[in-house]
Amino acid sequence: MESGQSEQLFKEALEVMPGGVNSPVRAFKSVGGTPITFRRGEGAWLEDWDGNRYLDFCGSWGPLVLGHAHPHVRERIEKTLADGWTFGAPHRSETLLARKVLERLRFAEKVRFVNSGTxxxxxxVRLARGVTNRPxxxxxxxxYHGHLDSMLVSAGSGLATFGTSSSAGVPNEIAATTLVAPLDDENAVEDLFKKQGSKIAAVALETIPANNGLLYQRPEFVAFLRKITRDHGALxxxxxxxxxxxxxxxxxFQHYGVEPDIxxxxxxxxxxxxxxxxxxSAGIMDQLAPSGPVYQAGTLSGNPVAMTAGLATLEVLFDQGGWDRLMAVAERFRTGIANALAQSALPLQYVQTGGLFWFSFDSEVLPRSAAAISKPGIARYAALHKRLLEQGIYFAPSGYEVGFLNTAMTDAEVDHAVSVVMTSINECYR
Ligand SMILES: Cc1ncc(COP(=O)(O)O)c(C=O)c1O
Structure with a gap:
């Protein structure tokens, strides 16, 4: 595998950007080696500046559910661009995307668009605090909930505690407004509510935690969180x-049969x-400015190009058969991996939910909490990652990250990937 161009480009990037990247995991710190600089993407494939091609299982960390440069999305974006790309004023695409999202959400009545998950x-978080008047x-x-101060907090000592900041630059006073409990542990949450219940504005959960492996939660745990928040007036x-x-x-959350507040x-x-x-709900959302007292704003929020890209993606997904294709890809991938695993005695667990998957290496049981993930298993992922790259399979550069499937993958590409992935896992984890 040629890598001279990527090495040179990354060297240049290091001179002008911290770590050579604009988001840390891209720097390949946990797998070693030089990050690949990509030149283009099309369908299920990525191509780097050295001319290597890779089947992409990272999908820009999730957004590319249709693969790269989907023709329908591209056409809609190009049409939008021709009319100018930002007005700092209402644009019809915002309302159209809001409607499309609300159709799928059902419980919610209003949406506010922003620029990032963070x-x-x-x-x-601000809205929850504003609505409940609790800290x-x-x-x-x-x-993981993004890099806002109040979420860059990890558990202190003890089972369930006030958090300690997990990044320099987050004042202890801010970290102290975040309580941290282990996943999958009703007692820890109950304990915190007993001690601090009247001050808790919201309980925040990744419905299926997917930033530290794929930590599928028991439905009873999610239902318990719904009940305890209601009982204590928290969101x-x-x-x-x-x-x-x-x-x-x-x-x-629809899979769990619970409805969140936000x-x-x-x-x-x-x-x-x-x-x-x-x-x-409208009651909660209308607390946001300008209808309510909780301030929030954004120069590029609801940007017409981004709104159009989202709208076109959801059209393909839900009006043009995209979802069925995603599920067919997912099923083929799942079956392929399951068949291969049935014939091996590898010490690993495989978990897949819809178009997301994760291998829990060196594990006897599927972890449901961060603490249950095998650290040696993650450390050995570096060798697997390298081996996959050499064979044209791009997995995320960290063993904690999930894999993303997309609708552009053909049956033959899925079968090829299953075969390369399972052979490589056998070689690296035997
Ligand atoms: C569950 C979750 N919340 C929030 C974020 C932050 O989103 P962004 O990276 O767009 O700021 C992420 C990013 O991966 C995420 O997975």
Whole structure:
């Protein structure tokens, strides 16, 4: 595999950007080697500056549910561009995308569009505090909600605690407004509500935590969170930035049969452009400025190109058979992996939900919490990642990251990937 161009380009990037990247995981720190600089993407494939081609299982970390440069999305974007691309004023595409998203959400009545998942969660947290007039947010160890101060917090010592900041630059006073509990642990949450219940504005959960492996939660646990928040007058904030429109032809909370008070969305709804959102009942959403007292704004929020890309993506997904294709790809991938695993005695667990999958290496049981993930298993992922790259398969550069399937993958590409992935896993994890 040629890599001279990527190495040179990354060297140049290092001179002008911290770590050579604009988002840390892209730097390949956990797998080693030089990050690949891509030149173009088409359908299920990526091509780098050295001319190597890769079947893409990262999909820009989730948004590209239709693969790269889908013709329908591209055509709609080009038409929008021809009329100018930002007005800082209402644009029809905002209302159209809001309607399309609300159709799928059902429980919610209004949406606010922002530019990133981080911004969506940041606004949702402020909104929850504004609505309840309470200071604390309860989050779970192992869930990622973006890089806002109050979520860059991890568990302190003890089972369920006030958090400690997990990044320099987050004041302890801010970290102290976030409580952190382990996933999959009703007692820890109950304990926190017993001690702090009257101060908790919201419980925030990735409906299916997918940023630290894929930590599928028991339905009883999610139902328990719904009940305890209601009982204590706190809001349930379900973060579906990653799992939304990926595991259900709607949102993951529908799989659990619970309704959140606020949901955050991102990735797929922007079709690969910077768009994310929060949504809730009109009563809650109207607390946002300008209808209400909770301030939030954005120069490029609801950008026409991003709105159009999201709208066109959802059209393909739900009006043109895209979802069925995604599920067919998912089923073929799942079956292929399951058949291969049945014939091997590898010490790993495989989990897939809709178009998302993850291998839990060196594990006897499927982890449901961050603490249950095997660290040696993750450390050994670096060798697998390298081996896959050499064979033209692009997995995310960290063993904690999930894999993303897309509708552009053909049956032959899925079969090829299953075969390469399972052979490589056998070689690396035997
Ligand atoms: C569940 C979840 N919430 C929030 C975010 C932050 O989104 P963004 O990277 O667009 O700021 C992410 C990003 O991966 C996410 O997975």
């Amino acid at each position: 911004e969506a969660v940041m606004t949702a 604390y947010i309860l989050k779970f160890d192992g869930c 349930l904030l379900l973060d579906e930035v990653l799992v939304g429109l990926r595991v259900q032809p709607g949102f993951a 949901v955050t969305l991102g990735k797929v709804i922007g079709g690969g452009f910077p768009a994310a959102a929060l949504a809730a």
